[in-house]
Amino acid sequence: MPRCPSNNTLLPLLRKLSESLGEQQAKNELRWLIEHARKEIADGINIQQRILAQSTEHRLARLWREQPARSTDEIEREGDRLSSVQRTWLRQAVADRTERHKPLQYIIGEQKFGMANIIVRPPVLIPRWETEEWMLRLAELINTHTTNAREASATIPKPLNILEACTGSGCIALGLGCELADDSARILGVDVSADAMELAMDNLAFNQMLLSNQVQFHRADLQQAVHLLPTQLPVGEGGWDMLVSNPPYVTPSEYRELDADVREWEDIRALVPLPPGTADPQHVSEKDMDPSGMAFVEQLAKLAKELGLAGESQRDDKALHMGSLPRLVVEIGSTQQAQSACQIMHDHGFSATEVWKDMAGADRVVLGFFKQ
């Protein structure tokens, strides 16, 4: 196939990316795109199709193989080895990234989250590193408790029943399912969006071999009247022990200012708490929205209370010290929201709260406890 030599060089692509992203970020992103092209685009089949076609063994082998990263000075040299299909994909990817502001993760189609490999696809929210950070910290906390309980009592404690609200891609449920000790938890992820449910099920299949705990997904609207909800959820043996969530918390005024790659690509329902029963999420007027961004957190606190989490644990094994495990864990977006979430939790019967910061030093997650 005749190729125009000027089209071969990757430098124009780098320049194009640099204009909208800055030089350093452009270099990194182009490197990741090339890596992806080399690994996944070899025969022109995209990753999702490939996942469905792959045998389980093949998939697992790929998960465990860590390819060494290439250095930036190799970009040109590596470019020489790209096939024409890969080059076409790369040009399209850079155009999507710069002209349509498509997030890099949607282009690449995959994002690591703890041990899990999460497939990402528009418009479902892309997992954030802040969420990954607190999920890992929470998993460590739960694992310490489980280990202590297993050592203290002769009987193995029953698995914790963990409910995850607003699961989206399923990343938190699957992340916990991979990180938590073998059979120490049963996790149910719930979301209102059909797109999210479909993606979460794909991710469940994709990560099946890595899971050490049971994970399930279920579609439900958690913004209904809370007394109706418990009947709609498949309840595990012994009731619920913990509710975790990364609910929408962006305020309407913040939403207007968001970067295009977030605002134009990710589902507004995952970002901004909309009024219950919204039929058309794209056309909600701003005055109908909650200005504090805390509506969903409040709903979760109500739900937690309804599920009996803001009270003495019904579990019979005392060794697990449910009092020192959080019963409600909710991600938030600012110090103000953290304070507000603490207040909401106290109002709904939680006796103690804690706020965890993320790596960048911002308040990121609020935990509610019930201690005697």
Place this chain on the structure above:
Amino acid sequence: MSVTRVTATRTLCNIRRPLLACALRSYVSASRGKASQHMPPGSELAGKSNLTPRIHERLQHLRTRYADLNARMSGDVSDLGREELAKVSKDFSDTGQIVIPYNRLLELYGELTELQQMIDESKDQSLRTLALEERQVALEDVAATERQIINGLLPKDQAESGGAILEIRAGTGGDEASLFSGELLRMYERHSQLRGWKFNTISSLEEGDRVKEATIEVSGRGVFGALMFESGVHRVQRVPATETQGRIHTSTVTVAVLPQATDVHIEVRESDLRIDVFRASGKGGQHVNTTDSAVRITHLPTGLAVENQQERSQLRNKEKAMQILRARLYDMERQKLDKERRDSRNRLIGTGDRSEKCRTYNFAQSRVTDHRINLSLYDLEGIMSGVSLQHIIDRLRIQHDLDELADMS
């Protein structure tokens, strides 16, 4: 026909030369008299040996000990406790590692003595030739067995079997220095490829062919053991591409090789660290979709700072940065210990002192000189391609082992 004759003559020459050397040597050692009473008989025929009389003395001790342990193990062991038995059997196998090759060495010395006698006394030319050939084989065996013994005697350094972190920095010489550090980087990359090691750039500051500095993770078996001697100042002498008047410049590049502190526990307190992430001033969380995930970790007590942005995951970048930080802290600790241990000695090969001039690459003469072992190779191209580097590393390793051995005895 003529070709065959030439080959035959050459073979004869090859045999004759060591014979002469050997005769000379036995004369010398005989004239020395009984200066070395611990040298086993026949060892003087083995040529230049790295085993000094004091080492032989030590080996004799080990041999007696091995015999004792052997007697003990083959006797009644029922009175020994379980732990004691384990200790004795470990001792036995450890000593065996040295004594078994040493016994073989003594056998070889015996063979050499016999062969020498045959050569000296035999009138039959063909028998002599045969004996000479056989002696050549025996001498090779002696050298190999000696290496085995030396390896057994040397203390084992855990870090040497693991991976390493390679840091390359352009020193004096401006652009020319950073050009050369790029060339060194590629030399190590090719060498790593040849040896089947994983070569992973963690961070680099580069512009085209010029590399100001780079940090690389090299993983594989025995990486640090091989690369540890690369630490130091590498000098380049050539006419730089940027020079218009054809003058030869001298520039330097500093290389540091750190062992990877994977198995070793390095205590780093969370409170001693300051972590900076990209776009930390924004709101984070759902508000932004971070792809550029640079992380910088500063270790406050030492002021060491590590930055990483290689991976697409911020957490993995943090882990990597922590790994490098640990390696640096581990190295600091190691250097301190090493310095204490070795201060009293005068060694040829330093142990990674960054300020030490270790090697010169002279392009005009196509020569590479390693100053520590005074080795000059006229194979610049082969070395820069990463192939002949092995040769220098091997020589450094031998010298290093001998230094260690000399300190022990």
